Amino acid sequence: MPSEFELIRRHFTRPTPQALLGPGDDCALLIPSEGMLLAVTTDMLVEGTHFLPDTDPCALGWKTLAVSLSDLAAMGARPRWALLAGSLPADDESWIAQFAAGLFACAGRHAVDVVGGDTTRGPRNLCLTAIGELPAATALRRDRALPGDDLWLSGQTGLAALGLAHLQGRVHLGEALRDTCVHCVAAAVAARRTRHSPARPGARRDRRLGRPARRPRPYRRAVAGRRRDLARSPAAAAGGIEPLLARRCQLAGGDDYELLFTAAVDRRDQLAALAGELELPLWRCGSIVAAPVGAVRVVDEDGQDSGFCDDRGFDHFA
Amino acid sequence: MPSEFELIRRHFTRPTPQALLGPGDDCALLIPSEGMLLAVTTDMLVEGTHFLPDTDPCALGWKTLAVSLSDLAAMGARPRWALLAGSLPADDESWIAQFAAGLFACAGRHAVDVVGGDTTRGPRNLCLTAIGELPAATALRRDRALPGDDLWLSGQTGLAALGLAHLQGRVHLGEALRDTCVHCVAAAVAARRTRHSPARPGARRDRRLGRPARRPRPYRRAVAGRRRDLARSPAAAAGGIEPLLARRCQLAGGDDYELLFTAAVDRRDQLAALAGELELPLWRCGSIVAAPVGAVRVVDEDGQDSGFCDDRGFDHFA
Numbered sequence: 001m002p003s004e005f006e007l008i009r010r011h012f013t014r015p016t017p018q019a020l021l022g023p024g025d026d027c028a029l030l031i032p033s034e035g036m037l038l039a040v041t042t043d044m045l046v047e048g049t050h051f052l053p054d055t056d057p058c059a060l061g062w063k064t065l066a067v068s069l070s071d072l073a074a075m076g077a078r079p080r081w082a083l084l085a086g087s088l089p090a091d092d093e094s095w096i097a098q099f100a101a102g103l104f105a106c107a108g109r110h111a112v113d114v115v116g117g118d119t120t121r122g123p124r125n126l127c128l129t130a131i132g133e134l135p136a137a138t139a140l141r142r143d144r145a146l147p148g149d150d151l152w153l154s155g156q157t158g159l160a161a162l163g164l165a166h167l168q169g170r171v172h173l174g175e176a177l178r179d180t181c182v183h184c185v186a187a188a189v190a191a192r193r194t195r196h197s198p199a200r201p202g203a204r205r206d207r208r209l210g211r212p213a214r215r216p217r218p219y220r221r222a223v224a225g226r227r228r229d230l231a232r233s234p235a236a237a238a239g240g241i242e243p244l245l246a247r248r249c250q251l252a253g254g255d256d257y258e259l260l261f262t263a264a265v266d267r268r269d270q271l272a273a274l275a276g277e278l279e280l281p282l283w284r285c286g287s288i289v290a291a292p293v294g295a296v297r298v299v300d301e302d303g304q305d306s307g308f309c310d311d312r313g314f315d316h317f318a
Numbered sequence: 319m320p321s322e323f324e325l326i327r328r329h330f331t332r333p334t335p336q337a338l339l340g341p342g343d344d345c346a347l348l349i350p351s352e353g354m355l356l357a358v359t360t361d362m363l364v365e366g367t368h369f370l371p372d373t374d375p376c377a378l379g380w381k382t383l384a385v386s387l388s389d390l391a392a393m394g395a396r397p398r399w400a401l402l403a404g405s406l407p408a409d410d411e412s413w414i415a416q417f418a419a420g421l422f423a424c425a426g427r428h429a430v431d432v433v434g435g436d437t438t439r440g441p442r443n444l445c446l447t448a449i450g451e452l453p454a455a456t457a458l459r460r461d462r463a464l465p466g467d468d469l470w471l472s473g474q475t476g477l478a479a480l481g482l483a484h485l486q487g488r489v490h491l492g493e494a495l496r497d498t499c500v501h502c503v504a505a506a507v508a509a510r511r512t513r514h515s516p517a518r519p520g521a522r523r524d525r526r527l528g529r530p531a532r533r534p535r536p537y538r539r540a541v542a543g544r545r546r547d548l549a550r551s552p553a554a555a556a557g558g559i560e561p562l563l564a565r566r567c568q569l570a571g572g573d574d575y576e577l578l579f580t581a582a583v584d585r586r587d588q589l590a591a592l593a594g595e596l597e598l599p600l601w602r603c604g605s606i607v608a609a610p611v612g613a614v615r616v617v618d619e620d621g622q623d624s625g626f627c628d629d630r631g632f633d634h635f636a
Contacts, residue, residue, distance in 0.1 A: 025460050027389050027395065029356070039348075040348060041345040042402075072344075086362070087362055116358065
């Protein structure tokens with residue numbers, strides 16, 4: 001096994017044209033663009049919690065960065081820099097090489113410089129911090145939604161979680177749905193089947209679509225997973241599945257990499273046109289109502305209102 | 319056990335006056351200061367590798383941030399923001415509360431806003447990313463040292479590593495040295511006995527001391543561990559210790575939080591005066607020579623040259 005320094009040199013040191021100083025010193029040095037905000041996010045992926053031990057390391061490398069790029073995209077930021085800290089078992093340079101290949105493939109696709117990090121020994125754990133930039137007026141914030149706004153979703157959610165439940169034996173899916181959902185686990189792990197939709201400065205700054213904070217982010221699509229021409233709801237598509245499980249997967253399953261955003265009602269035509277222009281499936285999946293923060297009122301396919309629930313996302317300590 | 323969201327709300331959400339948007343959205347939003355560089359660093363602390371399972375969680379919280387602030391200080395950056403990602407066992411809110419208390423005590427001391435993070439379940443692992451700012455001309459870079467420069471050190475190194483070796487039974491220290499060294503392990507874990515030396519803008523911008531990249535960083539002292547009025551070399555102080563172990567502790571032991579920097583020979587008087595002014599022990603421990611990158615030539619206390627070695631730091635995969 002090469003030394004820690006040799007491993008970093010071999011696998012994690014690439015040119016960093018966007019940085020004044022990249023890996024090798026105590027810090028990376030970056031020159032922020034004048035007048036832009038920084039958007040910063042950090043995500044930790046733990047073996048056994050966020051990925052299975054036998055996950056393809058190349059796909060995992062891609063996902064490790066894609067998860068954080070997804071956060072940047074959700075706020076309308078253009079990704080620029082990333083730092084990777086990793087705790088790894090000591091004995092598998094081949095795994096490390098494949099992981100790095102996936103990571104840097106994703107970084108190259110999205111013009112991200114990996115400017116620094118930390119490598120240590122321990123249970124496999126990957127922590128990525130991504131830094132992006134955005135014009136101050138265009139930040140897409142969760143606290144900007146207004147009652148009455150439409151809630152839009154690109155694609156659908158819950159398939160990866162259903163596929164994982166199948167792999168774990170918690171549910172038995174029929175063949176067609178199983179293939180779709182297990183495929184979504186793979187797609188979520190890798191987010192590889194995305195088609196590249198580079199940040200469109202024109203679209204990003206087009207204010208005609210509504211208030212800045214409520215415009216859709218075409219860029220998100222670059223990390224939004226593959227398109228799916230499937231029924232909107234896994235619960236609807238999976239007749240034999242226990243409804244509560246299906247709903248939990250859909251509302252709080254995770255690993256979906258889709259865009260959920262709000263827009264004023266008078267933007268519907270423009271959003272439909274935008275969906276066509278971008279070949280991006282967008283559908284109105286709900287609306288904002290006055291209710292306690294975090295509450296979700298679920299209306300079934302048949303129109304039945306099942307009241308409020310508080311599935312606010314996957315809870316690691318639940 | 320409260321939910322993940324409730325834990326974050328209770329223990330990790332504090333005011334972030336330096337951020338446009340703090341925890342709670344997909345990213346934190348920061349406004350960088352005009353004309354300043356960003357310095358960014360990330361460090362991962364793994365239970366069993368960087369700290370013992372029974373480490374005081376409050377001290378560990380302090381250390382988790384102090385480690386990264388030390389990197390910022392080493393480059394001359396003023397710390398501003400931090401993000402914390404943590405993988406934690408699910409069953410101990412008391413531990414989490416104490417850890418957070420230590421983390422935010424350190425953050426408060428150094429005017430750092432904890433603007434975001436990630437919480438997940440798994441083997442205990444803490445990953446902190448710190449972001450600082452510095453004027454472009456004052457970055458202190460490792461690649462700026464020149465042959466002939468003096469090498470200066472604040473305090474001494476190796477005591478924490480020797481103390482750890484004692485705790486692990488790899489060496490038996492005499493009573494006085496043992497107390498000192500084990501104390502240094504505690505001090506390194508906490509870096510708590512530092513006296514606060516706020517960033518001194520005047521001193522930081524004083525160019526009379528030499529080229530910017532080779533000036534000492536008074537600020538580093540704020541995370542530089544406590545002062546020690548001890549013999550310069552643990553090897554010298556610890557007569558009964560196997561010399562190679564002592565040397566490894568001194569050159570590559572880690573957890574020292576001292577400043578190692580270079581300066582031109584004609585700055586000696588100014589540095590001596592600065593050491594007095596700051597009540598900071600500074601001593602010339604060597605000089606820069608033309609040699610392969612990373613090589614260190616060690617000269618013993620009695621003047622004997624033991625040649626070059628390549629102890630470049632602690633290697634997690636060695």
